[in-house]
Amino acid sequence: MVVGPAATAALAGVGAGLLGLGAVALRAEPRRWRVGVLLAAGLWSLMTAATWAAAPTSPLAPVLLPAVGALLLGLLLVVTGLRVLRPEGRTRLDVAALALGVAMVGATLAGLALLGSAGSAAGAVGAPAVAAADVVTLVVLLLPGLPGLSFLSYLLYCLAHRGHRPRPAPSAVVVLGSGLVGGTVPQLLAHRLDAGAAVWRAERERARPGDGPLLVPSGGQGDDEPMAEGVAMTAYLVANGVPPGRVATEDRATTTEENLLLSREILRARGLVDGHVRVVTSGYHVGRAALLTRRLGIDADVSGAPTAWTFVPTAFLREVLGAVTLHPRLHLGALAAWAVATGLLAYAVLAG
Incomplete structure (x- = not known):
């Protein structure tokens, strides 16, 4: 699959437009998670366009931002779960957080390693073998991709909200x-x-x-x-x-x-x-x-x-989980859409 300059430029335009919509949404109502969703979608489009501009034959460019989000969330889970090293502070939640964080970071790094090896082997093996390797890489990267994107969008929402100036004269x-x-x-x-x-x-x-x-x-x-x-x-x-x-x-x-x-x-x-x-x-x-x-x-x-910064990682992770529970149907719908999109993208890679 080769992505042409016109498609890359169009995707970059979409990304810029999404960032603009995020700025408008922030100005209209800064207390909506959709601000972060729009900003994340804009960054996702721009990162994908930039990757395709540098490597037009890279079919897995769309998974790079989810991989970044998964790495950040995984590292946050690891930092939170490291409290298990202190027996007096050990809880089942800490153990679960550490295990999940290690799994997310490991899966993402393994997927990125597979991505690099599949790309370097493109000239040495047949197209079906490369496509199969790409699909394996795709699945490995996308397993933690949705929670990574959710985390990234919430983080962007929080950062954008920090820039909002409160109104004077509250009652x-x-x-x-x-x-x-x-x-x-x-x-x-x-x-x-x-x-x-x-x-x-x-x-x-x-x-x-x-x-x-x-x-x-x-x-x-x-x-x-x-x-x-x-x-x-x-x-x-x-x-x-x-x-x-x-x-x-x-x-x-x-x-x-x-x-x-x-x-x-x-x-x-x-x-x-x-x-x-x-x-x-x-x-x-x-x-x-x-x-x-x-x-x-x-x-x-x-x-x-x-x-205190030492308190922030654990506390912010609880905030992310708490924010997710405010919109359970929305996140379940996103999970279903993610599964469909993963299948379609895998098919596109296999089809070449």
Whole structure:
């Protein structure tokens, strides 16, 4: 199979158009995963076109970006699963993550190695043998390809969302809880509270004297916590200079969705039904929190607080899995489409 310059140029044009649509979608509504899907599709088209421009006879160019995504996801799973090396932190999920990550990285590297060997052997063996080797390579590369693309599209969505500038003058600033340690506010939660307080102070300075947003720390009491997170969060904010009268404590939520819904109840009870709110959470959690605000019909901008890098890989992996569960039918449909596309591409390689 030889891809001509016209087809390569057309595919590059499609890629550029998809990137443009992604930018438009981001501007219209930054809280949609489709932003990342469009950006990933655009990059996929451009990478494929660039590969075909350099090697017009390469039939497997379309699998390169899925392979990159699979490598990234596999490495993230390996980093997460390496906690099994510490017996005190070992869980079945860690073992499964490590095994899956090693399998994804191994399969992808093996597929890329087969791709190189099949290409170098093209002049030494017959066309049927080369086609068969290409099909084997294709299947090996595409096994982790769909989760790799899903991960890559979610990562692009999160990165694009970081560039979105929150609107000024929110009616409230909601800080999402993340758990207490020994009944006290840990560093992760302190970063969220500090970021929320900074937003609250900046908005109060812009507002008229006596006005400004309400600050809502949100979090219920876990089985291993002596008090509700919201109570400890309120005490932290007050100790750091926020007037008690400007804080409304939410102390029942046990999930991010409950954080948002119960905080909205507090705002409605206080007559704050107009305008948007600002939701503050950790940086790795912004993407899924933004998806949830849109799903729940809450007009919100979501911003992130700093997080220690050692915590990010494990936490972000949980966020990816959590985001997938928000759209189960969509991902099942994508899986079916991926299987069909894999079959068609394999047939095209065999047919030459």
